[in-house]
Amino acid sequence: MERPEIGEVVYTEEQIRSKVGDLARRITEDYREGAEGSPLLLIGILKGAFIFLADLARLIDVPLEFDFMAISSYGSATKTSGVVRILKDLDKDITGRHVLLVEDIIDTGLTLNYLLRSLTARGPASLEICALLNKQVANKVELPVKYEGFSIPDVFVVGYGLDCAESYRNLPYIASVKK
Ligand code: IMP
Ligand code: MG
Numbered sequence: 159m160e161r162p163e164i165g166e167v168v169y170t171e172e173q174i175r176s177k178v179g180d181l182a183r184r185i186t187e188d189y190r191e192g193a194e195g196s197p198l199l200l201i202g203i204l205k206g207a208f209i210f211l212a213d214l215a216r217l218i219d220v221p222l223e224f225d226f227m228a229i230s231s232y233g234s235a236t237k238t239s240g241v242v243r244i245l246k247d248l249d250k251d252i253t254g255r256h257v258l259l260v261e262d263i264i265d266t267g268l269t270l271n272y273l274l275r276s277l278t279a280r281g282p283a284s285l286e287i288c289a290l291l292n293k294q295v296a297n298k299v300e301l302p303v304k305y306e307g308f309s310i311p312d313v314f315v316v317g318y319g320l321d322c323a324e325s326y327r328n329l330p331y332i333a334s335v336k337k
Contacts, residue, residue, distance in 0.1 A: 163322065165334035168315055169308060174290075174332065177307045178210070181288060182217030184305060189220045189256065195283075197221035199257045201248065203273070204228040205327070206262035209319035210290045214260065225249055229269055242272040253281040258305075262319050263291040267299030274301070291315070291332075 169177075189198045197220070202211040204226050215222055228246035257277065264270055270287060277285055288305035295312045316322045317329030326333075 161326075163335050164316070164326070164329075165336045167331050167333050168310065168313070169318075169332040171330045174318060175213075177290070178213050179217055181290075181305050181307060182214055182219075185214075185258065185288065186217075186219045189218075189258075196255060197223045199223050199225060199252060199255045201252075201257060201259050201277075202226045203259065203261045203269075204246065206319045206321065207260050207290075209327070210262055211260045214288070225252075227273065229273065242269055244276075251280070252277065254283050256284045257282045257286070259285065259287050261287065261289045263293065263315070264289045264301065264303065265293045265295060266297065267301045270301055271299045290318070291320075 198218075200211060200215060200218075200222055202208060202224065205228070211224075215224070225248045226246065227244065227248060230243045230245050259270070259273065259277070261270060270289075274285065274287070286304040287301060289303055290307040292303060292306050292309050293312050294309060314322065314335045315332050316326035316335055317332045319327050320332065321327045322335050
């Protein structure tokens with residue numbers, strides 16, 4: 159397949175697999191205690207987190223439930239608008255639940271900052287963030303990211319769920335995009 163826009167591979171399949179395993183082990187340890195209550199609720203942020211969430215969840219060894227939110231904070235390509243819109247809200251109430259937000263990538267932090275506030279107001283028992291990638295950018299909103307996969311330079315990346323104008327989400331590795 160022709161992929162003229164794809165640049166360097168930033169993280170290989172093997173590197174991603176190993177990192178996702180580490181994160182899943184930590185999450186399993188941290189939530190094992192609370193297993194008497196209702197299952198940990200993983201909230202996937204669509205669409206970017208769908209592949210990460212699927213791989214991560216299969217390696218977490220505590221009971222889980224799933225819900226999804228769809229958010230729009232970007233236009234079609236690579237520029238942030240700063241405007242966050244909820245396109246799809248959660249199906250169920252999260253009051254009293256242990257919640258783990260699963261996100262593909264944090265750039266400015268605006269999206270998760272908004273979500274964190276919105277979800278905190280609903281009274282969960284706990285609320286943590288798991289992000290596969292965290293970009294080193296200026297003017298970042300400070301977020302309590304408990305589970306971080308990779309800290310990456312400020313380059314636009316695709317693959318493993320991440321898109322550029324909806325393409326390349328199915329690449330099994332993470333790669334940069336040519337200008
Ligand atoms: P933030 O609100 O600036 O933190 O942006 C977060 C969202 O922007 C992520 O959920 C992604 O959907 C998108 N995004 C940010 N950087 C990239 C990237 O390098 N590739 C693909 N999507 C990105
Ligand atoms: Mg996203």
